Amino acid sequence: MKRILFIIFIFSITTAIFSQTAGDFQSKTTGSWTSFSTWQTYNGSEWEDAATTPTSASGVVTILNGHTVTINSTLTIDQTIVDAGGILTVDLSSSETLTINNGTGDDLTVNGTLNLDGVLSNGGNGLTGSGKTVINGTCNWISGHITSTDFNIASSGVMNMEGSGECRINWDGVVNNAGTVNFAKSGVAFVMYYNGTFNNLNGGVFEATTNQSIYHRNDLSSGNMPEFNNAGIFRKKTGTGTTTVYKMEFNNTGTVDVQTGTLKFTDYARGTHTGTFTVASGATILTENYSDHDFNEGSVINGAGTFEITNRQIAVNGTTNGTVIGSDLTFKLSGNSTLNGDGKLSVNGTFEWTSTGFIEVEVFIISQGGKLNISGDNRKTFRAYPHGTNKIDNYGTITWTGTGAIGGYGPINNKSTGVTDIQNDATLDCSDGAWTVINDGLIKKSAGTGTSRFCANLTNNGTLQIETGTLDLYYGTFTNYSDNSGHPRLNGGIYNLHGKLKFKAQYDRPIEGNNAEIILDGSESGILLFDGSNALINLASITADGSLTLRNSRDFSSGAAAFTNYGTLDCGSNVFSNNGNFTNADNAWLIIGSPDGIASSGSSGNIQSSGTRTFHTGGKYYYNGTSAQVTGSGLPATVRNLKIEKGTGVTLNSGASVTDTLALNEGALTTGANILTLGTSAASVGTLTRTNGKIIGNFKRWIAAETVNDILFPIGTANNYRPANISFTSAPTTGGTLTTFFTSSNPGTAGLPLNDGEVSIQNIGQDGYWTITPDDGLNGGTYNIDLTADGFSGIVDYTKLHLLKRENSGSNWTASGTHSVCTGTNECPGLHRVGLGSFSEFGVGSTSENPLPVELTYFEGTATEEGVMLSWETETEVNNYGFEILRFAQNDSHSEEQSDEESWEKIGFVQGHGNSNSPKYYSYKDEKPGSGTISYRLRQIDTDGKFEYSEIVVIEIDERLPTKFELYQNYPNPFNPSTRIKFDIPDFIASPDRIGTKQSVQTSLKIYDILGREVTTLVNDYLKPGNxxxxxxxxxLSGGVYFYRIKAGNEYQSVKKMLLLK
Structure with missing residues (x-):
């Protein structure tokens, strides 16, 4: 191990030796640059104390880790390296300069720290020279000039602009940032002088954590303009105040991110941008005071904050994607600002236009979801200038408030999703030329009770909606108005009028034909000619593509002698009248909302024309009123289409046939004794569509001689939808009709029990049965049937249900065809049977698992001398345990509503008969019903504890109230062990304020022994007059003499004696 360390050490020494060159300097200690003692020099073989200080002519100069070298006088340096951990401090006084000489390679490399500080004056140059400075570590710029033309902050470098001194890029100085600049000045700001340039490179971050300014200190008379070029991220991170940029070029090809406060461009701070501006919620970018900006292709302004231009100009030049305003941003054009350029501006957020200037951009798009809000009392101008092709394409919402007019010219294309909302009485004027407005969406006047004026060539393919006041088309062409060879017609578009639409002078003849969709809603609605007269005075027809909707009753009698509807007439619940004949033509829709439907004559229903009323058999009739309706005597016996969309129901006055389409969208169509027929023959069976509707009564359908699935009969009751569905698996020999209806009564149990395969069918559903009758030659074929028993009671396991069939109500139930397993739920089971060949009656059978209900034939009560006699009868019973008898006394002070179960008192019980297929009779006597209005009901209980309530029977019992207090002798007396005590409370009480009130009185009845000790209390309550x-x-108790004493209020008390024998 020692040998390895030795080798490494030798290698390190060798590397150090061979990396040095004679004449190089390195710091020996902390000190001044100009002090010999600060340095060592390399003599070619070793380091020795320096006899001189380094200059630009020296070799490599290195400030080592742990040393701080200070420059505080004019000096030129080159090939200087500040090692990591080393510090170079430049602290210059006025007029002193540190020059970076442009030698070989990087001339000043800072891997440690560079501190720039000093006192500046106009004569001082600070850090200058054409040499290259690279900050890989940290530069703390406290104050001073950088006039160096090649000052670089590398990707790992950090520049901290701190303190209160001025930091200036002077003259032609250039700072390039690929790292991070923290702009945190607390005093004077970041100054760029004459042609100074700061390039925030791609990857560079310039982060302002202060509200100080970035500006050009001198005036612009010399034509010089500093530049701040942002290709990285320029971020205002903190500071709720304003960071101001002025007197310079600020060009953004990267991202400007304003997270808080305001970033303001003012005093000729202009720029060209292809990058992104992001403004956070609550933050603002403001450009003003001769600060003009060019937004070129690819530029984006987004975020949830505000971008405002006031008293200045912005040009949009990109033509492909152009400039995009984000969906959450608010863009404001205020003051005397102008928006121009040959490009495209897409507004996905909100554009607030309050300025008095011009909008002259080539393509101005309000995207779907975007908003253009035009407000203020000043006049605004949109011009197709300078090329004449400028346009507004609105896919979103334009809202126009304030009283200021909009002048100019050019096309406004209100697209199919576009909404233009006029909320004023202002004018779209044409002092600079005519507008062209093409409306494929919605233009509405929603506010302003006066007149809004349009000077425009208008084409309406969408909707004009006037909710208030008048929209006056006072100049230009209205292409929807056609002279039609002297019979003017309104062609195309929707006109939803609560207020008035007024034509210009050239359209001076009333409209005779309507090929548009007109909705007249309210007494103030209408279409006017230029002189204010009624443009609909001669309206005689609605064309096949036109429609007229009435939201209030209208008399068209003063002009046309006859009226024919070839399109759609929607009356709502209102009256259409005219002084002549009325015709609903072949294929024309008549929408009927009157409770009386349509009448062939007289003053009822929607159509009340004074002449002949003709409702064509080929017409289409649509009932959609807001209350219950009848079809009326005017509905033809045969119609092309019949549509029902009425939650409270429609009733047929007479039988009707539908040749083409029957649509049951909502509500019930009740036929009564009449028949509703769909189709005209086996070759023309018609079409049924259903959403939520149903038929209560008789529904007949034509059936083709072919295999067909799912022939629906959407029948039911007022409360339940119980359709039948037929599928022919083999075709009938001849076609014909099937008529279906549902009967809500007990079908009886004849033929039960019966076997369906290996299953014994014990019970029959009591809620009703289906009748399906063939006619008109229908014969042969094999079919499957599906029935829905919605709301049938007594079902606990729907899978045990079987569909049964019988020939008629006097026949036994049978299991014809083949059973198919029941589907659905207990509440709404679907029964299925396959392989059937004839039609008749169908019911819901079940095994013993489904008890099905106990059916009451009647329940009634009679008042007698002895009390109230209740009697009832059941038709059939399954698992009937018995009946509880419940009483509700309406004159009982403690009773509440009958819907409150706690208010019903159980007074008796009668045992049931369990299971029975024959009628059973029951009775019960209430011997103490009291007096007044008494209600009774039965609570029928099954053996499994389930129960149902009967209907309520109400009995009136004459009051025979006592006229005096009375305590009667007990009976029997003597007694063992019990006796009864009777007493009366009269209907008047001696106190004058209580006479005749039938008011309850506090009453007590107590028992005492022979010594006068209280034994028990029998009564202690407020009692009303009665027995x-x-x-x-x-x-x-022990045998002997006892006393009983009654006390009623302060009016009455009495004592009697009784004898208990033991």
Missing amino acids: YEVNFDGSN
Whole structure:
């Protein structure tokens, strides 16, 4: 081991020896550069004390680890190395200079620390020279000039700009940073003088942790302009105040990251940018006061903060991706600022336009999700200048507030996702030329009760929505208005009008035909000619592509003598009237919201034209009212399409056939005794679509003579959807119809029990059954059937259910076809059977695992002299344990709502018959019902503890209340061991303030022995007027004489004697 160490030592000495050259210097100790004692020199073979100090003509000069060498006078150096751990301190007074000579290689290499400090004046040059300085370690720049044209901070290097002194890049000085600069000045700032340059290279970080400025100290009259070129990261990291950059070029090809406070460019701080500006939430970048900026291809402004330009100009020049404003950023154009350039600006965030200047950018895009907010009372201008092709493409939202007009010219393309929201009564004027507005999205006037004016050539392919006031198209062309050979027509677009749309003077004839979608919502809504007259006064038709929606009742009688709907007329719940005939043409939609539907004549329903009303059999009828509806006498017996979208239901006035499409979107269509038919023949069976709707009643469908799956009959009850689904696995011989309805009554148990395969079917569902009847020649074929028994009661295991069939209500149930396992849930089981050949009635059968319900035929009550007699009957019973009799006294002071189970009192129980397929009769007498309104119900309990409640029976019992207090002799007396004691409380009480009130009185009934000692208390409660009886049990007492005493309030008390025999 010692030998190895020796070899290494010899090698190190040899390396040291051969790396030295005669004339080299190295520090001997800490001291001044100009002191002999600080240095050693190499004589060619060994180091010796120096007789001179190093100069630029010397060899390599090294400041060793642990030594600090200070320069405090004018000096020129070259080939100087500061080792790691070594320190070179430059501390110059006024007019003194340290020159880095441009010799061979790097002229000053700092692996340790370089301290730059000194007193500066205009005459002092600080650190100068054309030699190359490389900071691999640390440079602490406290004050002083750097005029050196090749000062470099390497990737490992750090420059700390600290203290209160001025740090200046002077004249033609150049600092290149590939490492880290910490700008933490506490006094005067970082000065760049004349043509000084700071290059923050790719990978370099310039981090400001102060609010001090970066600026050019001199005026700009000489034409000189310092440069700060950022290709790395320029970061304002701390300081909630403002870091100001002014009088210089600031060019960003990297990233400017403002994390806090404000970074301000002012006083001719201009720049050209292809990099990224990131502004954190709450932070701001502000450019002002002759600080113009060119944003070129690839530049991005993002973050959640604010970028504001005020009283200045910004040019966007990139044409491919251009300049992008991020989705969370707020960009403000304020003061007298101008946005121009031949490029593209894409706004993904928010653009606030308050300035009085121009926007002249070639392509201005508000992206989907982006916002352009135009506000203020000053006039703004957008111009297609200088090329005439500038445009605004809005995919997001433009919001225009304030009273200031927008002048200029050029195209505004409101795209399909775009929203332009006018919230004022201002003007889009054309003093500089006509606008061209193409609307494929939504333009709306949502605020301002006056008039907003458009000077524009307008094409509306989207929606014009006027929620208030008037939108006046006072100048330019409106391409949607067509003269149509003297019969003006509105072509294309949607016009959703709460307010008014007004045409310019050249469109002076009322509209006769509507080939657009017009929505009239409210009494103030309408379309006006230039003179304010009604543009719809002669409206006579809606074309096939047009629609008219009414949100209030309208009379079109003053112009056209007849009205024909070829497109869509949506009445809502409002009345359409005209002084003439009305026709809903073939293929036209009539949307009906009136509770009365449509009437063939008279003053009910949606259509109340004074002439003949023709509802074409080829028309389409859509019911969507907000309350229950009837179809009305005007609905033809045959229609092309019928659509139901009504949660509270629609009822057929008469039978109807649908030739093409029946759509059940929501709610129930009730047929009553009528039949709703889909299709016209086996060759034209029609189409059914269903979302949530159903049919209550009779539904007939035409069936083709072919194999077909899933022929749906969406029938049910008011509370349950119980559809039938038919699939023909072999085609019928001839086609025809099937009519289906559901009957909500007990189907009976005839034929049960029966075997379905190896399973015994014991029970039948009591909630109802399905009837499917063939007609119109339907014959032959084999089918599968699916039934949904939604809401059937008594099901505990849906997998044990079987679908049964019988010929009619007088026939036995059978297991025709082949059973298929039930699917779904206990609450909504789906029953399936395959291989059937005929149609009839179908029910829900089950094994004994599903008890199915005990069905009450009736439950009633009768008041008699002896009390109330309750009687009831069951049709069938399965596992019926019995009935609890429950009473609710409405005149009971302690009772609440009938829905509160605790308010019902159990007064008796009647044993059930377990299982029965025949009617069973029951009765119960309530001997003490009390008086007034008394309610009863039954709680039917199964043997497994499950229960259901019956309907409620209400009995009125005449009041026969006592007229005086009375305590009666107990009976029997003598007694052993028990006796009954009766007493009366009258309906008036002696106290004047309580006469006739039927108010409860505090009542006590107590038992005493022969010595007057209290034995027990039988009553201690507030009692209303009435007859009362209590039982006294003396089993635990000795025989002898006892007394019972009643006390009712302060009005009455009485004592009687009784004898207990033992």
